[in-house]
Each structure stands twice: as C-alpha cells, then as structure tokens.
Amino acid sequence: MTSYPFAGEITDPDIIKAFKERYAEFKDERSVAAILLDMAIKNGWNDEDISLLANATVDQYYKAFKDTKGVELRNIINSSLQFDRFGNASAEWKEISRRAKEALRRIGRESSLNAHRVKKYGINVG
Secondary structure, three states: OOOOOOHHHOOOHHHHHHHHHHHHHOOOOOOHHHHHHHHHHHOOOOHHHHHHHHHOOHHHHHHHHHHOOHHHHHHHHHHHHHHHHOOOOOHHHHHHHHHHHHHHHHHHOOOHHHHHHHHOOOOOOO
C-alpha cells in the first residue's frame, strides 16, 4: 500500500487488509484496443497492462484490430508487436505478440487486400 498517499501513516493491519481486499474487487474493464492505444500514447506500460494483454484472447485482439481505423489502428498494431523487438522479452511480452499476430493472420485470410495490409507488419497468412 506504499504507492498511495498517506499509506505510510496507516499501520493498523485490519485496515490495511480491508483496503487490499476492496482494491482487489476492482476490475480493469478497458478493452484491448484502449490498453494498446494508451501504451502508444504514453510510449510505455505498467505491469497491469501487460498482464491484461497477455491474458486477452485472440478474439479480443481481432476485435480491437477490426474496430479501429487509421492512425489509431497502426498505433495499436505497433504497440502489440513491439515486444518482438526486445531481446530480453518476458513470456508475457511474447504472448502478447503471439496473440496479436494470430489475430492479424486471421484478418489477412479474410481477403487478398487484408493479406497485403498485414504483410507490411511482417505477417504472412500462408
């Protein structure tokens, strides 16, 4: 609880436990697209972003890519694929890229135009 204002002043273990339990009840309801776009805008991420993206389904990535257009689409695709460029990528980072690539392959198989579009991101649908 040290990341909260006045956390150092709260020492009662029952209060600390109650706050931790209450905090655990809050669910992050952001979509995959919203998380990826936020990462692109901030040029960074936090552990919660990574955990949510690593556990998102390929269908959720597919929906994010299909529902987004223009510059925002390019930004979220680049955000999801950036982890392949890191030599020390964690298992979660690799999983984000793997799921995003699978969603892009699915999109690429929908038409020859889509296959051409995803190829510029290094995705071969064959």
